[in-house]
Amino acid sequence: MTSPPRLPHLLVVDDDAEVRDLLGSYLGEHGFTVDLAAGLGEARRIMAARRHDLFILDLSLLDGDGVVFCRELRRTRNEPIVMLSGRSDPIDRILGIEGGADDYLTKPFHPRELVARLRAVLRRVESAAAGGTAAGRRALRFAGWRLDLLRRELRRADGTLVPLSDAEFDVLAVLAERAQRVVSRDEIFSELHGRRPDAEDRSLDLRISRLRHKIEADPRQPRLVKTVRTGGFLFTEPVEAE
Amino acid sequence: MSAALPAPHRPRTLLWLALALVLFVYLIQSAAVWTFALRRGEEGLGTRAVIPDQIAAVLVALSETGGPERTLLLRAVNGPGFHVKVLPSWPDAELPPYSDWYFIGTNLARIIPPEKAELLAGLHIWNERASGLGFGPAELWVLARLPGGEAAQIVVSDSVVGRTALLWTVAGLGGAGVLLLVLAMIGLQRVFAPLGEIAAAAERIGAAPETAPTLPERGIGELRAVASAMNRMQQRLAQFIRERTNMLAGISHDVRTLLTRLRLRLEYLPDPAMRGKCVADIDYVIRLLDQHLDFARADAAREPPTRVDLAPLVRDLCEDAAERGEAARFAGPESLPIEGRPDALKRAIGNLIDNAIAYGGTAEVTLDAEAGLVRVSVADRGQGIPVAERETVFEPFRRATLERPDGAAPRVGLGLAIARAILRGHGGDIAIADRPGGGTIVTASLPAFGIAAPLERPA
Numbered sequence: 001m002t003s004p005p006r007l008p009h010l011l012v013v014d015d016d017a018e019v020r021d022l023l024g025s026y027l028g029e030h031g032f033t034v035d036l037a038a039g040l041g042e043a044r045r046i047m048a049a050r051r052h053d054l055f056i057l058d059l060s061l062l063d064g065d066g067v068v069f070c071r072e073l074r075r076t077r078n079e080p081i082v083m084l085s086g087r088s089d090p091i092d093r094i095l096g097i098e099g100g101a102d103d104y105l106t107k108p109f110h111p112r113e114l115v116a117r118l119r120a121v122l123r124r125v126e127s128a129a130a131g132g133t134a135a136g137r138r139a140l141r142f143a144g145w146r147l148d149l150l151r152r153e154l155r156r157a158d159g160t161l162v163p164l165s166d167a168e169f170d171v172l173a174v175l176a177e178r179a180q181r182v183v184s185r186d187e188i189f190s191e192l193h194g195r196r197p198d199a200e201d202r203s204l205d206l207r208i209s210r211l212r213h214k215i216e217a218d219p220r221q222p223r224l225v226k227t228v229r230t231g232g233f234l235f236t237e238p239v240e241a242e
Numbered sequence: 243m244s245a246a247l248p249a250p251h252r253p254r255t256l257l258w259l260a261l262a263l264v265l266f267v268y269l270i271q272s273a274a275v276w277t278f279a280l281r282r283g284e285e286g287l288g289t290r291a292v293i294p295d296q297i298a299a300v301l302v303a304l305s306e307t308g309g310p311e312r313t314l315l316l317r318a319v320n321g322p323g324f325h326v327k328v329l330p331s332w333p334d335a336e337l338p339p340y341s342d343w344y345f346i347g348t349n350l351a352r353i354i355p356p357e358k359a360e361l362l363a364g365l366h367i368w369n370e371r372a373s374g375l376g377f378g379p380a381e382l383w384v385l386a387r388l389p390g391g392e393a394a395q396i397v398v399s400d401s402v403v404g405r406t407a408l409l410w411t412v413a414g415l416g417g418a419g420v421l422l423l424v425l426a427m428i429g430l431q432r433v434f435a436p437l438g439e440i441a442a443a444a445e446r447i448g449a450a451p452e453t454a455p456t457l458p459e460r461g462i463g464e465l466r467a468v469a470s471a472m473n474r475m476q477q478r479l480a481q482f483i484r485e486r487t488n489m490l491a492g493i494s495h496d497v498r499t500l501l502t503r504l505r506l507r508l509e510y511l512p513d514p515a516m517r518g519k520c521v522a523d524i525d526y527v528i529r530l531l532d533q534h535l536d537f538a539r540a541d542a543a544r545e546p547p548t549r550v551d552l553a554p555l556v557r558d559l560c561e562d563a564a565e566r567g568e569a570a571r572f573a574g575p576e577s578l579p580i581e582g583r584p585d586a587l588k589r590a591i592g593n594l595i596d597n598a599i600a601y602g603g604t605a606e607v608t609l610d611a612e613a614g615l616v617r618v619s620v621a622d623r624g625q626g627i628p629v630a631e632r633e634t635v636f637e638p639f640r641r642a643t644l645e646r647p648d649g650a651a652p653r654v655g656l657g658l659a660i661a662r663a664i665l666r667g668h669g670g671d672i673a674i675a676d677r678p679g680g681g682t683i684v685t686a687s688l689p690a691f692g693i694a695a696p697l698e699r700p701a
Contacts, residue, residue: 016499016502016503018503019499019502019503019506022503022506022507023506026506026509060495086494086495086496086498086499086502087491087494087495088494088498088528088531088532088535089535091545106498107498107499107501107502108498108501108502108504108505108524108528109502109505110505110521111505111506111509156551158549158579159548159549160549160550160551160579161548161549161550161551161584162550162551162554163550163551163554163555163558163584163588165558165562206565210558210561213554213557214554
């Protein structure tokens, strides 16, 4: 089971040549091997020739609809898909996620955030492949809550949506996926941002504090997400995947 | 937004019209029946020219006969509708009051020869079984004194068959009235129902031309023409909106692509301060673009409503602003579930908070609920909005004339217009008031669970 460590291999499908090339070099500098395709036809040819770990797909392509292609891929392949879209309509996001995309980013995105999301998606797939409980899951259930990983939303048992920011969602997902064990701040941070926290980085505490406001009965006496004295957090409740 | 339909007027107008129609026909029928009855009256009973003559002849003959002759006479004159009887004496019983409906008395006085005037002396005439509906008495009674103390009693009766026919006529009239009412209601309903549909359709088209269902083209000719004209109008409106939305979406897509390139290139800019400023500018351009797009496509209606906790939603907006270093504070319950469109509400309330901060320096946000009505008040300490401008600030691309205190980037002037459209889409509204001690309070209110059924998404 020992294979030489290799860089994740991505296929970027985008019909704008400049964006494609810039993405290619940026992602190349951030630890990925990148193939580029200008449209669905080229993408199919490259896919037939090589294996990829992840597809980055623009929603609207000159020779076809990215969502349709996404659905087509989902039927035959397991590789994760990250959608990029020049459309800001919230409906497009839902269509993309329901079409089978693992994540969805609106253009123009912050390049660092794209890298972080790509890493998060790849890690999720890896842990699923390694026999983790997370295989093929769509949502996590804990303590009367349901965290929908595709739609990125948190709801109470009665279906009431409790709005989360992207950052809060990511922190909660990281903690819930590592339920009932202590997770260090570094681990959360590198999971979210692909780097270690700066000395003055207080944003994680802020995220956790705002999360507690939403999911704890008493945010001052947290029972679900506890702070561990040694520097980390413990998600106390058992988590059920669905 | 859709004003309340003047629905209660429709059935009432319908009822009035039907009643007027029935009354009209009833009057015509009554006139016909009265004419019929009066003609019957002329021909019938007392005024038939022959009746006073008959009575006079019988009285004269009775006064001149006796014994078997009189018996024969009685047999000769008695028959259906005409009964003559000789009473041995004037009856003791009290008689009904004298009443000469058909002027028999007057006629008898004219016909009976003067030498027989004694017959007229004690003449008593009255009518019996006169009913309200009967158009004249049914029986005519004549009592006259005969020589020798006897009394002659003559009863002339109307034909029973005639009365029954009259009753049937009256019953028929009632039946016809009821039938007419029913037919009138059905007929008018056929005219009015499509009108109601057209009014409702006009409301729907006004609210959302793209998603309003097509009006069925039926009913009478003119109504069909109206319905088809409405449908064509809707198609043109929807096409116009589609073209405008597509144009904006196209511009947005191209701008986003260009900004994506720029954003990626900025990663190679060595000066982090410069990079930060450029990124902020890009974010600002995107916000402007999104505002226009939001306003153009009114996508509030496309987001499905769901049960959402408004308290963390509003608190998040305040905390986000506070994290940006703005003076935003939140006061309200820990949890306040409502039925609404989360993204749209976030945008609407976010716009109110941004406005308060931009023009009033602070945003003190209060959330409360009372009797099913949820209120989000955003108070600032700015210079206030003059009463005259409290409506115009909601107009798209309009801004209150007051200067922004910090001279920051120009604003589009869509924030309040979008916020109000979203609130109204939730069955709520936005009100502007002065804040005691200076400043403005903008209050968004909406029914906690009163959102209209979601419009169907176009296929």
